Amino acid sequence: MHEQSDKSYRELANEALGDERLHSAIRMIQDRIGKGTRHLWKTEISQELRDKAKKARMRTLDNLDKVLTTLTEKIRANGGHVYFAKTAEDARNYCLKVAQKNEVKRVVKGKSMTSAEIGVDHLLEAHDIEVVETDLGEFIIQLAHDAPSHIIAPCIHMDKQQIGRLFEKELGIPYSEDPPTLTKAARKALREKLLSADMGISGCNLACAETGHISLVSNEGNIRMSTTMPKVHVALMGMERVIATLAEHDMLLRLLTRGAAAQKISTYVSFLGGPRQPGEPDGPEEFHLVIIDNGRMKMLADPRFREVLSCIRCGSCLNICPVYGRIGGHAYNAPYPGPIGAVVMPLFNGVNKHADLCRGESLCGACKDICPVNNDLPRMLSELRHMLAYGDEQWDVAPVDKGEALAFKGWYAAMSSRTAYNLLVKTGRLAQAPFVSDGMLKKGIGPLGKWTADRDFPPIARQTFGERWKTVHAPRLKGDSNE
Amino acid sequence: MTKHTATLFIQCLVDSLKPEIGDAMVHVLDTLGVSMVYPENQTCCGQPAFNSGYRREATKAARRFIDIFENHNAIVCPSGSCVHMVRHHYLDLFRDEPAMLARARKVAANTYEFTEYLVDVLGVTDPGSQLNSRFDGSVTYHDSCHLSRGLGIRSQPRLLLENIPGLSLIEMDESDRCCGFGGTFSVKYPEISTAMVDDKIQTILATGADAVAGCDVSCLMNIEGRLSRIDSPVRALHIAEILANTGK
Numbered sequence A: 001m002h003e004q005s006d007k008s009y010r011e012l013a014n015e016a017l018g019d020e021r022l023h024s025a026i027r028m029i030q031d032r033i034g035k036g037t038r039h040l041w042k043t044e045i046s047q048e049l050r051d052k053a054k055k056a057r058m059r060t061l062d063n064l065d066k067v068l069t070t071l072t073e074k075i076r077a078n079g080g081h082v083y084f085a086k087t088a089e090d091a092r093n094y095c096l097k098v099a100q101k102n103e104v105k106r107v108v109k110g111k112s113m114t115s116a117e118i119g120v121d122h123l124l125e126a127h128d129i130e131v132v133e134t135d136l137g138e139f140i141i142q143l144a145h146d147a148p149s150h151i152i153a154p155c156i157h158m159d160k161q162q163i164g165r166l167f168e169k170e171l172g173i174p175y176s177e178d179p180p181t182l183t184k185a186a187r188k189a190l191r192e193k194l195l196s197a198d199m200g201i202s203g204c205n206l207a208c209a210e211t212g213h214i215s216l217v218s219n220e221g222n223i224r225m226s227t228t229m230p231k232v233h234v235a236l237m238g239m240e241r242v243i244a245t246l247a248e249h250d251m252l253l254r255l256l257t258r259g260a261a262a263q264k265i266s267t268y269v270s271f272l273g274g275p276r277q278p279g280e281p282d283g284p285e286e287f288h289l290v291i292i293d294n295g296r297m298k299m300l301a302d303p304r305f306r307e308v309l310s311c312i313r314c315g316s317c318l319n320i321c322p323v324y325g326r327i328g329g330h331a332y333n334a335p336y337p338g339p340i341g342a343v344v345m346p347l348f349n350g351v352n353k354h355a356d357l358c359r360g361e362s363l364c365g366a367c368k369d370i371c372p373v374n375n376d377l378p379r380m381l382s383e384l385r386h387m388l389a390y391g392d393e394q395w396d397v398a399p400v401d402k403g404e405a406l407a408f409k410g411w412y413a414a415m416s417s418r419t420a421y422n423l424l425v426k427t428g429r430l431a432q433a434p435f436v437s438d439g440m441l442k443k444g445i446g447p448l449g450k451w452t453a454d455r456d457f458p459p460i461a462r463q464t465f466g467e468r469w470k471t472v473h474a475p476r477l478k479g480d481s482n483e
Numbered sequence B: 001m002t003k004h005t006a007t008l009f010i011q012c013l014v015d016s017l018k019p020e021i022g023d024a025m026v027h028v029l030d031t032l033g034v035s036m037v038y039p040e041n042q043t044c045c046g047q048p049a050f051n052s053g054y055r056r057e058a059t060k061a062a063r064r065f066i067d068i069f070e071n072h073n074a075i076v077c078p079s080g081s082c083v084h085m086v087r088h089h090y091l092d093l094f095r096d097e098p099a100m101l102a103r104a105r106k107v108a109a110n111t112y113e114f115t116e117y118l119v120d121v122l123g124v125t126d127p128g129s130q131l132n133s134r135f136d137g138s139v140t141y142h143d144s145c146h147l148s149r150g151l152g153i154r155s156q157p158r159l160l161l162e163n164i165p166g167l168s169l170i171e172m173d174e175s176d177r178c179c180g181f182g183g184t185f186s187v188k189y190p191e192i193s194t195a196m197v198d199d200k201i202q203t204i205l206a207t208g209a210d211a212v213a214g215c216d217v218s219c220l221m222n223i224e225g226r227l228s229r230i231d232s233p234v235r236a237l238h239i240a241e242i243l244a245n246t247g248k
């Protein structure tokens, strides 16, 4: 479920900036999980292992067609169905078709960002099929008609008082802000839905071609129930989610749980991949794996962005990003928030449409540092900005800001010779005079206008270093060496 | 000891806004007996344009920089992010131009950040005796992103600070968390940037230090600008100023 907002990145970011509660909630996640993961990278998991994992990911991507064929064959041999969806629309229509064929009235969903990416809920609901989120966080979000704000902690932006009031209104229980009481109430509501659902939809954290299984990690266990109790299970996966061998799968699973929650292993890890076999006590009668392209082939084909498909959606980059730390997930207004969202959303949905995501990061590199598979997100952000600067045919990008383009032309003109540069400095020195007080610029001119709303800026010095070199240093140093 | 010669690469912000940092650097190198060369036609390495996506303009600036500096051996700069630009991004800018790439590689290999040059090349370990440095007070150190993550320079500035008589170094929490400057990011999204610098300032103030030191004037300018606006007595100092005893 993802409710889009009509507001701009800037508006949403500014709203979040004023929200101290949100700030401290995210800060807590970043402090606990982000720091925990960094600690594991320094102690238990070596950089060599992460490099090796990245190599394995890239090798799989280089042979993606073959690896996906193997996965498909294995799943089919186990009695499962596999469907390749070119677009988000194909994928959601397929889900609807499966639901209609099985006369499904109620769908229970395990946490899945891919389902938000393709927007399957709205389509099912439009056909009178009830869709219930079973992940506690997603369930809360669904009750509140809100959108998730973190990859692994979807409702980190809400506190227990808000959840208490929500449950009072939506579930009809007496107000409580006691987490166990609230959890119990949610569990009761969910159990009823789980028991009566005809179809389960899940995502897929990793898929292993060698064995023909998909893996789901969770800390609640509800995913298990939505994939085994209903008679039909549909798993959604981005086509890059596949891992070639079981050994590589093991390595990446270790990195995934450590990256996501600084855990050695999550509470539940399910390996699935087909309908119930004779003699098995549970499992669905029908299993479908939907392998989704939705723009991934295009990323795969572009050497600048192929690397982004090595992402295992662990959410680590959110747990360290200082921008995300301040603006939270909603400001990104996209199914994938944070640094990874800032790179993939423009590629999925249009670079111009998400220009603010490409530009609204400080390129500090922390996300690259923490990423278990060394995704160079800052490099890719810089490539996206490059497209926005001049336009890009391949990705259908229009130049984003004519004024800025002109300013950088002017900037280079001023930097192209020391004479021009000196002239710029001199002009600036004259222009700034009325704005300087106590040795600082308190009100900015030109591009500094907004900068100085909350910060002072040092004025241009009376002499540049270049001038000081000529008048002070060069004569003195020459004198020294003459002595 | 062989006589060292350093070519000064003075970042444009130091040149026009904080020339005293350049002065301090000259003083330090001079005290160590290093002779200096300053190519007077230098302007900017191209970083602002590159980070904003304007690679054509950045490439022109990079070409110009290479023309000016390619025949110099130790190019020393008081700014980690500019060194990062030269050392890493120039190679990206010229990835499809083999001849330029070779020239860029040579310049990249010869470019040093100031503390890296002091410690790794000149072997400075004891600023007290080698430079007569002294600082009475406590200092906390901010790891600039491009310096620490991009260039891996974390120990050199700390080694220098720790050995300045009178100075006590107090580490802040998450010293390598971005201060929110990010070049034009802070101009385009000033509100987010201010919120980030506030996080940084909180960790600085929590140490109780008298000053925050760094090796990158852009971050220092951002931090200083906010400290000044909230009327904090904590000063933001470039490490060159501390080493040269001009950051009192």
Ligand code: SF4
Residues within 6 Å of the ligand: A259, A310, A311, A312, A313, A314, A315, A316, A317, A318, A340, A367, A370, A371, A372, A373, A374, A375, A377
């Ligand atoms: S980019 Fe890296 S850190 Fe971010 S979600 Fe993907 S794998 Fe995790």
